[in-house]
Amino acid sequence: MNNDKCNPFTRDLIFKKYNGHCAYCGVEITRDTFHVDHIVPLKRHSYPPQNVSALNKIENYNPSCVLCNTSKNSFTVDEWRNELLNKMKILNRGTKYTLLKRFGLVKEVIKPIVFYFEKINSHG
Numbered sequence: 001m002n003n004d005k006c007n008p009f010t011r012d013l014i015f016k017k018y019n020g021h022c023a024y025c026g027v028e029i030t031r032d033t034f035h036v037d038h039i040v041p042l043k044r045h046s047y048p049p050q051n052v053s054a055l056n057k058i059e060n061y062n063p064s065c066v067l068c069n070t071s072k073n074s075f076t077v078d079e080w081r082n083e084l085l086n087k088m089k090i091l092n093r094g095t096k097y098t099l100l101k102r103f104g105l106v107k108e109v110i111k112p113i114v115f116y117f118e119k120i121n122s123h124g
């Protein structure tokens with residue numbers, strides 16, 4: 001989301017939502033540089049047209065690092081989770097990645113992707 005669409009008060013509330021952490025990967029974010037993600041994404045040119053005002057609400061905002069926000073783009077949370085798993089398949093088609101794995105420089109971990117906000121929310 002374009003950061004200047006949020007007023008400073010709302011932006012501050014979003015920043016505090018996960019105590020200054022990205023809602024997705026959990027990395028510490030800064031007030032100046034974090035992105036405001038739409039959990040249910042705004043999709044340009046969607047048909048039927050979306051109810052944009054319903055999506056531009058604090059409940060639909062998550063604080064995000066630049067990397068996660070850019071990667072999530074206009075995916076829903078579950079679409080993005082699948083997309084991340086798909087990136088692993090793409091990596092495994094590459095010779096550099098395969099070679100690094102063979103020499104033990106990269107170790108692949110197969111596990112479900114649980115986003116930071118899901119871990120936090122499940123604890124309480």
Ligand SMILES: [Zn+2]
Nearest residue numbers: 022025065068
């Ligand atoms: Zn992140």
